[in-house]
Amino acid sequence: MKAKGKVIFFGEHAVVYGYTALSLPINLSTNVNIKKNDNLVIELKNLNKKLGFEEAKKDKDFRYVIKAIELLKVKEPFFLSVSSELPVSCGLGSSASVVVATIRALSKFFNLNLPKKEIAKLSHRVEREVQGKASITDTYTISYERALKIRNNEFSFIDEFEKTVREEKLYIAYVEEREMKTADLIKVVSEKEEKEEIFKEIEEITREALSSDVERIKELMLENHKLLDKLGVSTKGLNRVVRLAKKFGCGAKLTGAGGGGCVIILGDLNEEEKELIEKIVKSLYLA
């Protein structure tokens, strides 16, 4: 079973504290396959790891899959294999995508017929338990496969916002590997003294973005990025890509937890501009 990834357009981190975020699903996906087996074995293809259940429990990389299996209380053994088109731990929701795909696959294999709502709820529980803190943004966007506004862990669909940003090209620049996981970055932010003031400024930007035209959305993305930098979750590499995209007349910001990973770029890039960005990133996708 498959599950998509996501980008956050506005409001990451602030959303963990009840403020607003706007997110969109993206078409890079994770695939989880399950087949009958004598023992419970888990394979993580992107990470080149394959372990039995008891061994996997001791390895941090397996935490999301293990927690999902434990939560569904399934008894019979199986072989479960995860592979993803999403770069791992880079801001595109790879953790949530793995969890949603795993729960969807378990639901099908064990004939549980879990409805979308239940899959979203369980997936969020897994992320929250593994990370300590997690908003519903990533798991719900991926479970519902719709653009969402999240506030106070409640969601609504924002198809109009998605239509507005889709008037322009949307690129994802995979800039650099992250040294920290989302869980660690959430902790860094929790220790930042001036976080509430920064969140309030992000909130104003996010609310304005929801009813703005695409040109204003581009400016607001740059402002949101500046505040994420002030919050301490940007890097030199991410700032460099955002600066270049701005020079080319685009909106740009880091997306997801930050600390490296990906930048989203909204606007048209000509061949020469694309090449200049490609020179300083690992890859550039059209989302």
Ligand SMILES: Nc1ncnc2c1ncn2[C@@H]1O[C@H](COP(=O)(O)OP(=O)(O)OP(=O)(O)O)[C@@H](O)[C@H]1O
């Ligand atoms: N392809 C994969 N196979 C197995 N586990 C994965 C895979 N992708 C992600 N994970 C799990 O998710 C963890 C990374 O999650 P993390 O939340 O840090 O990054 P992300 O979800 O990509 O970024 P963000 O939360 O900012 O969107 C990995 O350490 C691993 O446990």
Ligand SMILES: C[C@@](O)(CCO)CC(=O)[O-]
């Ligand atoms: C950093 C964060 O806001 C987004 C990660 O994609 C964490 C969360 O919402 O749970």
Ligand SMILES: [Mg+2]
């Ligand atoms: Mg994550």
